[in-house]
Amino acid sequence: xxxxxxxxxxxxxxxxxxxxxxxxxxxxxxxxxxxxxxxxxxxxxxxxxxxxxxxxxxxxxxxxxxxxxxxxxxxxxxxxxxxxxxxxxxxxxxxxxxxxxxxxxxxxxxxxxxxxxxxxxxxxxxxxxxxxxxxxxxxxxxxxxxxxx
Amino acid sequence: xxxxxxxxxxxxxxxxxxxxxxxxxxxxxxxxxxxxxxxxxxxxxxxxxxxxxxxxxxxxxxxxxxxxxxxxxxxxxxxxxxxxxxxxxxxxxxxxxxxxxxxxxxxxxx
Numbered sequence: 001x002x003x004x005x006x007x008x009x010x011x012x013x014x015x016x017x018x019x020x021x022x023x024x025x026x027x028x029x030x031x032x033x034x035x036x037x038x039x040x041x042x043x044x045x046x047x048x049x050x051x052x053x054x055x056x057x058x059x060x061x062x063x064x065x066x067x068x069x070x071x072x073x074x075x076x077x078x079x080x081x082x083x084x085x086x087x088x089x090x091x092x093x094x095x096x097x098x099x100x101x102x103x104x105x106x107x108x109x110x111x112x113x114x115x116x117x118x119x120x121x122x123x124x125x126x127x128x129x130x131x132x133x134x135x136x137x138x139x140x141x142x143x144x145x146x147x148x149x
Numbered sequence: 150x151x152x153x154x155x156x157x158x159x160x161x162x163x164x165x166x167x168x169x170x171x172x173x174x175x176x177x178x179x180x181x182x183x184x185x186x187x188x189x190x191x192x193x194x195x196x197x198x199x200x201x202x203x204x205x206x207x208x209x210x211x212x213x214x215x216x217x218x219x220x221x222x223x224x225x226x227x228x229x230x231x232x233x234x235x236x237x238x239x240x241x242x243x244x245x246x247x248x249x250x251x252x253x254x255x256x257x258x259x
Binding site: 025026028029032047050053054057058061063064106111112113114117120121123124127128140146 | 168170171172201203204205207208211212214216218232235236239240241243244
């Protein structure tokens, strides 16, 4: 079933899945379908699946939207790992250096007229996942997100 | 994502279904602006069949609330599923939007 997804994908064992998607927003729905299939096999509770789907999509949307000013096609690697008490999601991209953890949190108490449009995506990721670690490695952005089950 | 437009007296109603993400939210933005352009002031957005929302969708709704308010109108949201409501809560959006359980209640609230 997992192999039906039309992106480069392979299963490195039943507790790990890796796939490469294009830097195209149309790939987002494939990403959530792939994550849903992986979580179904791994018997992950639906609320955790919903949290991880949104967090992963926010991160990948940012990469696709802002990571590639050259306008060319790139591949973004997504790895899912099932640990005993957690799911670890790693994204790896060769876009411009960007540390999402350095983005300031939006002011959630501001009234409507003062609410800013930006910064919400990363805020959601911070709230939905349990730990986030970013590093720049060999010209790539690597973000490791953990969801404790 | 699909948007179905209906009307109840002077209130424009937009029923949004499917996924509201970075790929689809520009469609909602265009549709919303066209509703404002034709002179509608009070608008209800019904989320009964909305399965998913990301920050790109929230961004359009924030724009919609600001535009409606600047236009002297009102915007109400209704019928959110729990996962959608959860995203609204952690974004602090429940404090800045009128959110109702049903479409009837949203219309009655104007």
